[in-house]
Amino acid sequence: MFLIRCPWCGERAETEFSYGGEGEISRPLDPDALNDAEWADYLFLRSNPRGAHKELWNHSQGCRRWFGVNRDTVSYKIDSTYPLHASEEDGQ
Amino acid sequence: MKRYSALSLVRNALGSNKQWDRAWRSPEPKRKYDVVIVGGGGHGLATAYYLAKEHGVRNIAVLEKGWIGGGNTGRNTTIVRSNYLWTESSLLYEKSLQLWEDLSQELNYNVMFSQRGVYNLGHSLQDMRDIERRVSANRLNGIDAVVVDTAQIKQAIPLINTSATARYPILGASYQARGGVARHDAVAWGFARAADDYGVDIIEQCEVTGLNRDNGRIKGVETTRGRIEADKVGVVVAGNASVLATMAGLRFPVESHPLQAFVSEPMKPVLDTVVMSNAVHGYISQSDKGELVIGAGIDAYNGYGQRGSFHTIEHAMAAIIELFPMFSRVRMLRMWGGIVDVCPDACPIVSKTPVAGLYFNCGWGTGGFKATPGSGWAFAHTIAEDRPHELNAAFDLERFTTGALIDEHGAAGVAH
Numbered sequence: 001m002f003l004i005r006c007p008w009c010g011e012r013a014e015t016e017f018s019y020g021g022e023g024e025i026s027r028p029l030d031p032d033a034l035n036d037a038e039w040a041d042y043l044f045l046r047s048n049p050r051g052a053h054k055e056l057w058n059h060s061q062g063c064r065r066w067f068g069v070n071r072d073t074v075s076y077k078i079d080s081t082y083p084l085h086a087s088e089e090d091g092q
Numbered sequence: 093m094k095r096y097s098a099l100s101l102v103r104n105a106l107g108s109n110k111q112w113d114r115a116w117r118s119p120e121p122k123r124k125y126d127v128v129i130v131g132g133g134g135h136g137l138a139t140a141y142y143l144a145k146e147h148g149v150r151n152i153a154v155l156e157k158g159w160i161g162g163g164n165t166g167r168n169t170t171i172v173r174s175n176y177l178w179t180e181s182s183l184l185y186e187k188s189l190q191l192w193e194d195l196s197q198e199l200n201y202n203v204m205f206s207q208r209g210v211y212n213l214g215h216s217l218q219d220m221r222d223i224e225r226r227v228s229a230n231r232l233n234g235i236d237a238v239v240v241d242t243a244q245i246k247q248a249i250p251l252i253n254t255s256a257t258a259r260y261p262i263l264g265a266s267y268q269a270r271g272g273v274a275r276h277d278a279v280a281w282g283f284a285r286a287a288d289d290y291g292v293d294i295i296e297q298c299e300v301t302g303l304n305r306d307n308g309r310i311k312g313v314e315t316t317r318g319r320i321e322a323d324k325v326g327v328v329v330a331g332n333a334s335v336l337a338t339m340a341g342l343r344f345p346v347e348s349h350p351l352q353a354f355v356s357e358p359m360k361p362v363l364d365t366v367v368m369s370n371a372v373h374g375y376i377s378q379s380d381k382g383e384l385v386i387g388a389g390i391d392a393y394n395g396y397g398q399r400g401s402f403h404t405i406e407h408a409m410a411a412i413i414e415l416f417p418m419f420s421r422v423r424m425l426r427m428w429g430g431i432v433d434v435c436p437d438a439c440p441i442v443s444k445t446p447v448a449g450l451y452f453n454c455g456w457g458t459g460g461f462k463a464t465p466g467s468g469w470a471f472a473h474t475i476a477e478d479r480p481h482e483l484n485a486a487f488d489l490e491r492f493t494t495g496a497l498i499d500e501h502g503a504a505g506v507a508h
Binding site: 001002015022043049071076 | 332335338343348392393394395396397399401402403492493494495
């Protein structure tokens with residue numbers, strides 16, 4: 001069981017959260033310009049590293065906001081959590 | 093290889109069991125092989141075995157970073173069945189089931205394959221509709237399957253709670269009589285011994301650290317025991333597929349997750365079949381030793397740590413107690429986690445890759461054990477012929493680009 005620090009609510013048990021998969025995958029800005037291989041990369045291909053991983057979590061049983069987590073996929077240690085957008089950092 | 097038989101048991105018993113041969117050799121790696129298989133789990137050893145037996149390839153090495161039977165092969169809940177929904181997957185798993193049926197004789201090794209039947213429970217009207225559909229699809233594909241009602245379930249499994257007032261009442265099930273369980277590590281040992289008999293070098297404690305390529309073609313592997321050249325390399329490393337793919341400069345559509353299982357203290361026989369429920373999310377059988385073997389779903393997060401979160405176990409246990417209230421007083425003995433690599437469509441990849449001579453067999457997710465012989469059989473064909481067999485042609489890497497996914501996720505009504 002992880003203890004995850006929600007940027008807004010503080011440390012809570014893992015059961016309050018939902019996992020959102022690999023983070024920092026940008027939605028294509030011009031979808032019509034993508035070929036099949038680029039769509040495959042965006043939709044399906046993942047880095048799935050053994051070690052440091054940037055990922056998304058949602059505080060689904062709390063404030064219901066998404067945020068980023070830096071976690072190690074071997075030790076499972078969470079190094080840091082952070083709001084996804086700079087504008088959120090002041091708690092807006 | 094000295095064959096195991098009743099006579100050999102007697103002879104060795106008279107010799108105080110000191111004259112048994114090693115089941116497989118422990119050779120030093122050679123400089124070069126025709127085919128190198130990375131990963132000495134059940135699938136990798138089966139691949140080497142069928143490469144030697146069906147395709148006449150003799151110069152083969154299987155490289156295992158740990159020891160034989162120490163990875164996912166020894167960490168699963170040993171359920172074997174072939175009642176998948178879609179034709180592509182059901183035919184591949186059915187091939188595997190047919191191989192299971194003769195495996196002990198073929199390998200001269202008792203893999204304790206026990207066709208005790210598999211129930212997949214339905215708890216809602218929609219569950220039952222999905223079960224009817226899947227059973228019909230199975231029968232069209234020549235796979236044994238029947239729909240059974242609550243009374244039939246209660247008769248076959250007296251301990252199960254079929255009360256209509258249960259939180260998730262049991263409305264019926266699909267039943268595959270030819271499904272069952274097998275002794276998981278015996279499968280790895282049996283394939284290892286039989287492959288070794290064909291001259292396959294099984295090299296343990298040998299981790300692959302790099303895939304050598306030249307001009308888009310595989311040249312061999314770098315290992316912790318030195319460089320090994322190879323004409324062809326087949327990678328069968330389950331949860332570590334992405335790690336190996338990265339070594340070849342490839343990105344894969346798999347994510348690695350912990351999958352946990354646990355066993356109870358041994359008890360007298362109480363459950364002589366396999367019960368699975370996707371709705372309450374748990375599955376259970378009883379081993380020949382008497383332990384209840386229980387599993388559930390994956391932990392949602394990516395992980396390579398061979399352990400998961402406690403609440404996942406709690407969830408699985410709640411599901412089992414929902415089905416079998418009597419088991420609430422059974423003590424659990426041990427639990428563990430394996431690392432499974434899951435594809436977006438919950439179907440495997442048994443495929444060539446953009447690198448010539450490099451093949452991947454991965455993405456079996458939570459249900460790879462049942463496929464062990466069939467997976468090895470199809471992958472051996474893919475490597476030997478440099479093209480997939482028709483049974484695994486649909487399971488290529490390209491499907492994530494073409495969009496021809498095999499959406500087995502949930503469609504089978506069973507996740508494992």
